[in-house]
Amino acid sequence: MKIRLILNLLTLMTGGLVVTITSIFIGKQAYSWLPPQxxxxxxxxxxxxxxxVTLGAFIFLAVTSTVLYSITFHRAKNYDMSDGPHIEGNVTLEVVWTAIPVMLVLWIAAYSYQVYEQMGIQGPSHLVHLHNPMQMQTGYAQEEETPAETVSEPLEKIDVLAKQWAWVFHYPEKGITSTELHLPSDRRVRLALQSEDVLHGFYIPAFRLKQDIVPGRTINFEFTPIRPGKYSLTDSQYSGTYFATMQANVIxxxxxxxxxxxTKAASHIPTPAKNQAASEYAQTSNQRIKTGWGTVKPAAPPVVNFSG
Known part of the structure; x- marks a missing residue:
């Protein structure tokens, strides 16, 4: 009996160690599934x-391993059609398997909220004027009325206007506008996000940044680009019929x-930029036979110094 108990404990410890190591390995691989930082x-x-990913892999492997172990070593013998032992509810077991998921959910929630605050994303609490002070580490977003915190790094200030359906970027120091967002690497950037009409979402997957842009508000959002290259900015909110065309390059x-x-862009004469939403709407409105539902007319193509 003691030998069997020892063997079961060794099997459990070995299995737990293998599952843990495998889960950590899978979690490390998750970094390669995302765009470059x-x-x-x-x-x-x-x-x-x-x-x-590590936590999910551990739960999946642990449950699967337990099921496989049970059907391999604890299945009934051939032609054994008898009922299994009658077992009443075990209060200790029920408390354990209820407490563990609850603790895991609280752990995930606390960690996620900590990251949410460090990124400085403004959520619903700011829209209803609840007091929720931000702890800035790297990213930081604040409403324009809130006193800005002192940042030792130099700030590059850019105004961002979202509208149906185009992004317009204004560089106040040079007085130029563009439909392509240019950023200096290794320099802290502050964007003043505004919406001309409806709720939009500023989302750059490679930056892991996503901030809602609320009409009638200016939200200052700070971050630091560190990897030169070309990336994509998209609208993370459904802002109407042509929202899928609301994309811009981030350089x-x-x-x-x-x-x-x-300097080069400042020398260009402002001209209307190409706008896919306006082009598609004009194409549709010129058709003799109207198909589909009516839609909001896109804003006029922005007039910019540089359209990319």
């Missing part, structure tokens, strides 16, 4: 994602290249 804030989201370049681009 193009902003200093990216590691916060990637660490959270890796943690969730992260060295500070020298960035200032060269600013």
């Amino acid at each position: 193009a902003a200093a804030e990216s590691h916060l989201i990637d660490d959270l994602f890796s943690f969730l 992260v370049e060295t500070p020298e290249e960035y200032h060269e681009w600013l």
